[in-house]
Amino acid sequence: MSQLNKECLPEGFTYFPQVISFDKSLALYEHLTTSLPWQQPKIQVYGKYHFIPRLQCFVADPSVHYGYSGKSLDNVPWLPALDAMRQRLKSQYDKAFNALLVNWYRDGMDTMGWHSDDEKELGNKPLIASVSLGAPRLFKIRHRQTREVTSFMLETGSLLIMSGDSQHDYEHSLPKQTKVKQGRINLTFRTVG
Numbered sequence: 624m625s626q627l628n629k630e631c632l633p634e635g636f637t638y639f640p641q642v643i644s645f646d647k648s649l650a651l652y653e654h655l656t657t658s659l660p661w662q663q664p665k666i667q668v669y670g671k672y673h674f675i676p677r678l679q680c681f682v683a684d685p686s687v688h689y690g691y692s693g694k695s696l697d698n699v700p701w702l703p704a705l706d707a708m709r710q711r712l713k714s715q716y717d718k719a720f721n722a723l724l725v726n727w728y729r730d731g732m733d734t735m736g737w738h739s740d741d742e743k744e745l746g747n748k749p750l751i752a753s754v755s756l757g758a759p760r761l762f763k764i765r766h767r768q769t770r771e772v773t774s775f776m777l778e779t780g781s782l783l784i785m786s787g788d789s790q791h792d793y794e795h796s797l798p799k800q801t802k803v804k805q806g807r808i809n810l811t812f813r814t815v816g
């Protein structure tokens with residue numbers, strides 16, 4: 624698998640490798656595994672119900688109602704560590720994030736299929752801030768028309784910003800990596816309108 628230069632990501636995607644130090648990112652990973660009320664929702668695919676291949680938790684202000692596909696999660700209140708991170712992102716991006724979808728990929732068998740975060744509640748050209756903690760995992764971006772795929776690693780302590788037309792023009796996914804035995808948690812800060 625060729626790994627593209629992160630300076631050459633598609634338009635709307637920006638990668639910052641170390642916004643949290645290595646040690647702090649792994650400490651936060653451990654903290655979240657034990658502090659959040661994890662769930663494994665079921666989704667309907669071709670009429671049959673399946674557990675999603677990862678654990679999830681939806682952290683959000685009480686006023687937020689978010690109907691992304693398969694949502695059966697209640698709003699969980701902000702833990703201090705997560706609230707601190709959203710304040711930091713707010714000062715950096717001048718965005719009032721009111722929701723955070725947390726995904727826990729327990730090992731390389733857990734995945735996220737091709738999708739874009741283009742629900743109408745996120746508004747036009749949403750800015751999504753995605754923080755990675757734990758095992759490095761491949762992230763794929765695919766152009767809707769050309770089908771061209773860009774792949775790169777999301778490392779622990781990194782921040783991926785998706786903005787502009789990134790959700791309109793592209794889909795993204797986290798493929799299976801059978802050799803990965805460690806877990807990873809991803810935090811996607813969102814503004815639900």
Ligand SMILES: O=C(O)CCC(=O)C(=O)O
Nearest residue numbers: 724726735740797809811
């Ligand atoms: O785990 C990731 O890096 C991707 C998560 C994602 O795409 C999402 O929560 O919408």
Ligand SMILES: [Fe+2]
Nearest residue numbers: 738739740795
């Ligand atoms: Fe996504």
